[in-house]
Amino acid sequence: MDREKLYIQMSEAVVKFEEERVAELAEKSLEMGLDPVETILHALSAGMLIVGDLFEKKEYFVPEILMCAEAMQAGLDILQARIPKGSTGNKGRIVIGTVFGDVHDIGKNIVKLMLEVGGYTVYDLGRDVPLEKFVEEVNRTNADIVAMSAMLTTTMMGMKKVIEMIRESNPRVRVMIGGAPVSAEVVKRFGADGYAKTAGTVLEEAEKLFKRIKQDA
């Protein structure tokens, strides 16, 4: 099997959530001497992009995304074991979490995964994160982007406070927000920089923000 064919088969196996098949092909890629970083990008990440697209088209829903993520993780575990630390996640650093009061983290976890396989280093603060913790983590990690989500109309208000704190302390950092109650109107009112309507558009949105960061620099 040639390299291109393996990439295609592996990304298809991710899309069809064939966990064992993904693992098998990951092993095979190593046997073939392929660079695991390249395999993650061209097979796993490519597969998750298709998944994101199917989600956008409403052919896939959350159960299917979670199954794909699980299949992808099986491949990722095998490939990452062969990668020296620091040679992935070079596209940028992103701090992520659900805001204080909000324990709904399914969406956040999917977004995190999309970003990780998309080549970003993600610092996950988890769920129900105290607002000042976002700023502390940005300072600790020197991150470029803060990504927050909220599922409730009440907890959503916390994102506005974080954005204000970030503007004050780290004006070069960009903020993207998401979650069920978030709309373009909310983004405007809160003064966020970006908005991923669903996990399917998050990579696109992150690319846009990084482009802006580079232009600003």
Place this chain on the structure above:
Amino acid sequence: MNKLAQYIKELGRTPIIPLAGSVGLQLTRTSMKTSLTDSGRQKEALLALCREVELDAIFTIMDLTVEAEYLGCRLKFPEDEPPAVVEPALSDEEKIDDLFEGKAVGGRMPLFAEVVQGLKASLDMPVCAYVIGPFTLAGQVMDLALAMKATRKKPEMLHHLLSRCSDLIIHYARLLTNAGADLVCILEPSAMMISASKFQEFSSHYCKKIISNNASAMSVLHICGDTNHLISEMETTGAEGLSLDSHVDIQAAYDRLAGETVLIGNVNPVDEITFGTPESVREKSEQLIRAMEGKNFILSTGCDVPQNAPLENIKAMISVKRKN
């Protein structure tokens, strides 16, 4: 016969019933937690809201954790925000039956029945109460991500859990109905995240059972968010009304209905009710009423209104009543 459609017909105009119980807490300076743990205080806040705003019917304060808490899920229960499940009750899928052993009515269920009873005694309008939806409850009991994956990996186990959840919800729905609730609304937010075919298999089938087992009350099914893909399946539950969020074009949804099902919605509770002005809320409300004129429609909010939303905006929504 659709009792909810009948109610609209008898009223002779579009009823206006926002899901805004918690806004009443501003009037009595009651905390969210107090209102959800003290029936007298919740009743007092809702009665204050009814004195302030001319609602056509009153909903109790929305609480998505009553059934889950009773089953042993650990809650986060902040003073000024709605509670949420933080830890599932079921750690071993083999022990579903143990979890439900001897469970019918308990926890804070009687508290909500008392609120209903109190409202019924003091008000001359339909009193509406909530129960959780079966799929949402299963997700709370076993962890939502696991329940999502179980729709594909362990459907039999999930059906077993859903069946037990539905029985519990039926007990609670009957308790509320016996206490005087004229309408019971099933809250099934987690269903928004699954496909129509999975919804049919893992939610609507069980909603139907809950509704048919509590047939003396009017029935509504509420699912938050973008439910465009679920409208037809939602109707097959037999719910007399479907409460739709602001992500749905309610006119287009109406055209897809097969029966005389009532649609309820869908002024945006955040963009309009919380951030909008009385003028913008009035405009949006009038627009909806005009678009749905002569149809089986109740003007409401797309979802629960945050407790800190300006009361003036609720009043603005109600004010369009006199004009039509």
